[in-house]
Amino acid sequence: MAFAPSSTPGDTATATVDVHLPDTARDLVKILVAGPFGVGKTTLIGSVSEIRPLHTEEPISEASAPLDDLAGVRDKATTTVAVDFGRISLPGGVVLYLFGTPGQERFRALWDDIAYGALGALVLVDSRRIDASFDVLGLVEESGLPYAVAFNAFPDAPRHHTEAQLRAALDLEAGTPMVTCDARDADSSVDALLALVQHLIDRQTPENRGPVTG
Amino acid sequence: MTGRRGGRPLVPAYLSTGGVARPSRPQLERLSVLRSTGAPAPTGLPAAQLALLDALDDGSLTVVEAAALLRLPVSAVRVLAGELIDRDLAASRAPIPTADRFDPDLLKRVADGLRALKHPR
Numbered sequence: 001m002a003f004a005p006s007s008t009p010g011d012t013a014t015a016t017v018d019v020h021l022p023d024t025a026r027d028l029v030k031i032l033v034a035g036p037f038g039v040g041k042t043t044l045i046g047s048v049s050e051i052r053p054l055h056t057e058e059p060i061s062e063a064s065a066p067l068d069d070l071a072g073v074r075d076k077a078t079t080t081v082a083v084d085f086g087r088i089s090l091p092g093g094v095v096l097y098l099f100g101t102p103g104q105e106r107f108r109a110l111w112d113d114i115a116y117g118a119l120g121a122l123v124l125v126d127s128r129r130i131d132a133s134f135d136v137l138g139l140v141e142e143s144g145l146p147y148a149v150a151f152n153a154f155p156d157a158p159r160h161h162t163e164a165q166l167r168a169a170l171d172l173e174a175g176t177p178m179v180t181c182d183a184r185d186a187d188s189s190v191d192a193l194l195a196l197v198q199h200l201i202d203r204q205t206p207e208n209r210g211p212v213t214g
Numbered sequence: 215m216t217g218r219r220g221g222r223p224l225v226p227a228y229l230s231t232g233g234v235a236r237p238s239r240p241q242l243e244r245l246s247v248l249r250s251t252g253a254p255a256p257t258g259l260p261a262a263q264l265a266l267l268d269a270l271d272d273g274s275l276t277v278v279e280a281a282a283l284l285r286l287p288v289s290a291v292r293v294l295a296g297e298l299i300d301r302d303l304a305a306s307r308a309p310i311p312t313a314d315r316f317d318p319d320l321l322k323r324v325a326d327g328l329r330a331l332k333h334p335r
Binding site for chain 1: 243244245247272273274275276278279281282283285286287288289309310311314317318320321322323324325326327328329330331332
């Protein structure tokens with residue numbers, strides 16, 4: 001059985017979508033949209049993507065098998081996970097790809113492959129279950145990717161937490177941006193992405209750099 | 215693509231590459247851009263390679279987009295693309311041209327572009 005938790009199984013219409021790159025495409029960059037299952041990664045990607053989000057089925061390496069929690073399924077040869085992605089063509093020949101990246105530790109090999117060359121990660125957190133995001137934050141930090149945290153505003157999410165409490169719960173560094181967004185809303189999702197990109201720009205400015213060597 | 219009920223492809227991924235697991239071009243990234251060179255496909259080209267070449271007929275695709283269209287894992291498309299490149303049927307380029315790789319304004323262009331999405335003129 002295929003393990004495709006974050007997309008629609010049996011979706012056969014993707015082949016009819018024209019996903020060929022515009023001729024103006026020059027610089028292809030990517031941002032990871034990371035978070036646990038059900039946090040709204042695909043929703044956010046779908047709100048801002050110019051193509052309907054596509055997905056690839058990725059085999060999970062055998063090294064993860066002992067950690068695989070498909071209870072009772074022993075000697076299972078292959079597991080796959082669906083990785084969703086979307087695309088936004090920006091003026092100036094830049095094409096931004098958003099990759100929905102599952103955050104479990106057992107997806108580490110896949111994670112490393114997707115994270116290669118990424119600008120940074122937007123970590124989506126569900127404030128009703130903050131602890132579900134600990135794994136993904138660990139992976140992001142170990143990979144060295146700069147990131148921002150966005151709380152996806154579910155209607156029944158608790159609102160009594162202060163920003164300081166949330167930061168403490170996630171053990172965030174002071175400089176890590178933390179925003180609230182509605183993944184269903186395009187402008188709100190763009191704002192969350194902008195918070196991340198602005199953070200990346202701020203890191204790049206000379207006063208935030210270490211001493212120049214060489 | 216011909217699909218089985220349940221959405222699984224007819225040909226399993228490990229058969230699509232003829233059993234080859236490693237691409238001849240390890241530097242192909244998810245966002246490497248593939249295009250057809252326009253050279254005629256030789257007869258007897260394996261079906262999976264032909265399918266990838268067909269997908270490039272209408273324009274360039276990234277490795278990951280080709281994988282989504284062909285419903286193959288990215289790892290399989292890397293192998294297929296490597297073989298097409300070895301046969302001079304396809305060409306690839308890096309996601310960011312070398313000249314732009316250390317462009318400090320790239321992030322600013324991304325930010326400006328995102329802002330423009332929010333306030334279309």
